Amino acid sequence: MSEVLALDCVVIGGGVVGLAVGRELAMAGRDVVVLEAEPMTGCITSSRNSEVIHAGLYYPTGSLKAELCVAGRQKLYDYCRDRHIPHKRCGKLVVASNEAEVAYLEKLLKQAEANGVDDCRLIDSAELACLEPHIAGFAALVSPSTGIIDSHRLMEAYIADIEAHGGSVVLNSPVLGGELLADAVRLSIGGRDPVEIEAKLVVNAAGLSAWTISEGMLGLDCKTIPERHYAKGCYFSLTGRAPAERLIYPVPETGGLGVHLTLDLAGQARFGPDVEWVETIDYDVDPHRAEKFYGAIRRYWPNLPDGALQPAYSGMRPKVAGPNGGGAGDFVIQGPEATGHPAYAALYGIESPGLTASLAIAGRVARLASR
Template sequence: MGEVLELDCVVIGGGVVGLAVARELAIAGREVVLLEAEPMTGSVTSSRNSEVIHAGLYYSTGSLKAELCVAGKRKLYDYCRERHIPHKRCGKLVVASSEAEVAYLEKLLKQAEANGVDDCSLIDSVELARLEPQITGFAALVSPSTGIIDSHRLMESYIADIEAHSGAIVLKSPVLGGELLSGAVRLSVGGRDPVEIEAKLVVNAAGLNAWAVSESILGLDRATVPERYYAKGCYFSLAGSAPAGRLIYPVPEPGGLGVHLTLDMAGQARFGPDVEWVETIDYDVDPRRADRFYAAIRRYWPALAEGALQPAYSGMRPKVMGPEAGGGGDFIIQGPDATGHPAYVALYGIESPGLTASMAIAERVRRLI
């Protein structure tokens, strides 16, 4: 056996959450090395989402998603202001397209308040038409603290913080397997210069790949690894100007928040994601899926012209519950007590609102160790 590289702390996964965790641990004084399998950080799930700063409306009170989204949103807005990261607190409207859906909005308002989101309100169709003349509905819930962010600039800032605190990021370094030792974790790392690593702490923040990483580690109790499901979501971009200045959401569907209108920092509109439960990861966008998009969008924007939608991109949600369970499920953040090993921490099912919650997730990981 060749030489083994001894390290203090290894974070596996260079998406927005892995970067946030590495940043938090580096600032706390740990010697951090982040391993990313891809040639770039943030090139998988973190670059294939709506780039929305979520308020924390929908999640079950007491869940990690609710707690960490609300805490993470506050941290993220503060951080964006401090670091001059492009973002906009544009607000969002959740629109009831039928009278039956108004009851859902009333329930959602109570849910938001229970989660500590105290700035939401209900408006009627007259006020909706005044705020967004092209959007129609029976009523809407207004969420002023929802916003948008340039996620790539955010990740660049996290990287700058890691490097400023002597952390290192190593790209093209897939974890091929490992083994739990008495007080450390041995990792086999591939790439151009394969290496064996022994770390006093390993945080598995590998996103879609988190399950595979855990399953490749000898000595880890397989009962600690939850079920895995993939929910694919496609996005379509809009040719022409956006019909609203706020984000527009319908009443949610199982597995996602419904085909919504979101905006990028340049004000361009895109719609998505839909929900398709899949067995394998692929990012192709079938243009035929647009048929369902037109129908869904016209419920709140009837003037959408035929042919105005173009296939844009797709993303994959790593989920711990499947369609038969309604596609919900919470974040799973396992500290040493939950993984059964003092040097191993694992994160599963970190989907939306993972970007919003990234700094709060990182703080929780630090506390668990």
């Protein structure tokens, strides 16, 4: 039998949340190794999203999404400023395309205020036309604290912090299985140099693969693993100039926030994501889905030209609630008490606003693991 490598902390998953958790633990003085199955960090869910810094408007008051988004948003803006990470507090508008949807905006404003988001306001169609002349609507909710970020530069900064505090990130290291021991977790790691490791703390932050990792963990009570659902979202890029300076969102749909206009830091516009509930993971973008995009976008940008949309990319949302359960679901963040084992923590359903909340999520995981 090969020698077992003894470690202090192992974080499974090198996406933005796994890296944030690794950073938090390393800065707390733990000896941390982040394991990433892919050849590079952040190349799955963390690189297939809108790169939006969310304000925290939509989530039920008292939910982890609401709490950690609002707390994480300010932490993230401060971190970006201190570390010179490219970002922009561009703001966003949630647009009511008809009179009936205005009631939703009023409800959303109250929800935002209950969550601690205190800078939103409602505007009428005349002020909307002044702010964004190409955008049409009966009214809109203005969210000044919404922004955009270079997620790859953010992850590079997290990695730099991990390494500066003695930790490491190891690529091409898939977790093939594990076992819960009395006070440690043993993991079988594949790749070019397979190895058995034993850690005093393992944090499963594997995103889409979090369920699979836990299902392969001998000794873990399967009742601690929540439901698993996948919601695929496609994006289309715009050929030509962006019609707005702010992000433009419609009234949300089941499982997502609707096909919205987002901008990258160069000002290029893209639209998405839509919502397609799927059983398996694939990232193909069907060009025919553009037909529905044109209809959805023209509700708030009537002059979208024919032929202006091109397939861009797609992403998968890891969810703990499916369409029959409303499609929302909260973050599931289990410390050792919730998993039932002193050395194992697990995160499930870390979808949007996971990037925004990454620093706050990491702080919560570190607190739970230290109890």
